[in-house]
Structure formats: structure tokens, C-alpha cells
Amino acid sequence: MSIKVAALTKVYGQQIAVDNISFEAGKGVLGFLGPNGAGKSTTMKMLTCFIPPTDGTATVCGFDIGTHPLDVKRNIGYLPESNPLYTDMYVKEALAFVAGIHGLHQPAKRIAEVIELTGLGPEQHKQINELSKGYRQRLGLAQAILHDPQVLILDEPTSGLDPNQLIGIRQLITELGKKKTVVLSTHIMQEVEAVCNNVVIINKGNIVANDTLGALKQQNNNQSLEEIFIKLTNQ
Numbered sequence: 001m002s003i004k005v006a007a008l009t010k011v012y013g014q015q016i017a018v019d020n021i022s023f024e025a026g027k028g029v030l031g032f033l034g035p036n037g038a039g040k041s042t043t044m045k046m047l048t049c050f051i052p053p054t055d056g057t058a059t060v061c062g063f064d065i066g067t068h069p070l071d072v073k074r075n076i077g078y079l080p081e082s083n084p085l086y087t088d089m090y091v092k093e094a095l096a097f098v099a100g101i102h103g104l105h106q107p108a109k110r111i112a113e114v115i116e117l118t119g120l121g122p123e124q125h126k127q128i129n130e131l132s133k134g135y136r137q138r139l140g141l142a143q144a145i146l147h148d149p150q151v152l153i154l155d156e157p158t159s160g161l162d163p164n165q166l167i168g169i170r171q172l173i174t175e176l177g178k179k180k181t182v183v184l185s186t187h188i189m190q191e192v193e194a195v196c197n198n199v200v201i202i203n204k205g206n207i208v209a210n211d212t213l214g215a216l217k218q219q220n221n222n223q224s225l226e227e228i229f230i231k232l233t234n235q
């Protein structure tokens with residue numbers, strides 16, 4: 001398993017954002033679901049070493065987030081919810097900058113590959129502030145996969161995209177999941193049904209479901225994922 005989470009906890013002041021959660025993820029796309037404020041982004045920030053846990057631990061590709069953060073970051077690609085980009089940069093310039101951070105040996109070749117993979121071709125000569133939201137998301141994804149990490153953490157990568165853009169990004173995530181471990185946070189249940197093999201549902205910092213999509217439906221009288229989500233997050 002590329003990701004092993006063990007009793008991970010995050011407390012902000014009085015707020016228990018993530019409460020002693022454990023789960024594992026291997027190759028494929030894991031849907032990481034939960035209502036607003038459930039603790040999804042907080043978990044993702046701990047897994048990517050952006051914030052330290054209050055308690056518990058996790059390993060990514062065998063590296064502990066507490067003791068080996070650089071190794072964790074080398075093996076992880078992260079698209080944060082807000083997708084922060086340097087909007088004054090041009091697309092290729094931003095990718096070259098990230099390639100430099102990772103010390104890639106043949107950056108131009110890899111940048112061209114990633115532009116092709118993410119469908120950024122038609123927009124590759126633009127400045128980031130000229131890009132539509134969908135293409136900004138594509139650039140965020142391109143930056144996340146540039147160093148070819150084994151694990152991808154994608155926090156709501158398709159929020160605000162039009163249906164055409166949605167299909168393109170979902171196809172890309174499905175493709176990535178064939179070779180990599182992808183943790184995908186989304187509020188779109190249709191998307192989970194389209195791309196995820198496994199599902200973890202978190203509610204108020206606690207895991208309330210952790211199974212394959214098929215098994216989860218079977219245990220719930222073949223209800224839709226939306227119905228299951230509503231049931232499990234309102235008890």
C-alpha cells in the first residue's frame with residue numbers, strides 16, 4: 001500500500017478537525033468524501049507534510065510524514081483545493097520553475113509530455129492570468145504530476161469546471177489511477193462513480209465508510225452513492 005494512515009489526528013484549538021483516522025490506499029483512485037468541514041483538506045495537508053498532525057502518523061511509499069517529509073514530498077504530487085498559481089508566469093515558465101524545484105534532468109522533454117497529457121497544448125503560450133478556470137486546473141494537475149510521483153493527492157480538482165472540461169480531467173485522473181495511487185476529494189458523486197475504485201467517507205473528523213464502491217452499495221441495498229453519503233453523514 002502506498003499510503004498508510006494510522007490514528008491520524010489534528011486539533012486546531014478547540015476544534016477536532018481529524019479524529020484518530022486510519023485507512024490505506026494502493027494503486028487506483030480512492031474517493032475521499034465528506035461534507036463541508038469534515039476534515040478532508042486537513043487530512044490531505046497532513047499527508048503532504050504541509051501541516052503536522054497533532055497525533056498519529058502516516059506513511060507515503062514507506063516514508064513517515066513526521067520523520068521523512070522530503071522523501072514523502074518526492075513521492076507525492078499535490079493539487080491543493082485553492083490551486084495556488086503564480087499568475088504572472090507563463091504556462092511553460094511555471095512548469096519549468098516546478099521542474100527546477102524537483103531537479104528534473106530533462107525538463108523540456110517532460111514539460112512537453114505533461115502538456116500533452118493534461119491537454120494544455122492550445123494554451124501553452126499564455127500567461128496564467130489569461131487562462132480559464134479549467135485550464136488553470138489542468139496546469140495545477142500538470143505541476144502535480146511533473147515529477148512523475150507514485151502518489152497523487154487531488155483536492156477538488158474539478159470544482160467549477162464545465163461539463164466538457166470535467167470529462168477531460170476525469171479521463172486524465174482515471175488514466176493516472178491505472179499506474180498510481182490517487183486520492184481524490186470531490187463533492188460530485190457522479191464523479192466518484194465514474195473514476196473511483198474505493199471510497200472513504202469522513203464525517204466530523206471520523207471515518208464512517210471505507211470500502212470498494214461496489215461493496216459499499218451492496219451493503220446499502222444498492223442505493224445510489226448520494227443516498228448512502230446523505231445517510232452516513234447525517235447520523
Ligand SMILES: Nc1ncnc2c1ncn2[C@@H]1O[C@H](COP(=O)(O)OP(=O)(O)OP(=O)(O)O)[C@@H](O)[C@H]1O
Binds near residue numbers: 040042
Ligand atoms: N487553520 C485552521 N484553523 C482552525 N480551524 C481549521 C483550520 N483549518 C480547518 N479548520 C477546521 O477544521 C475542520 C475541517 O476542515 P477541512 O478544511 O479539513 O474540511 P473539508 O472536509 O476539507 O471541508 P470542505 O469540503 O468545505 O473543503 C473545519 O471545522 C474547519 O473549520
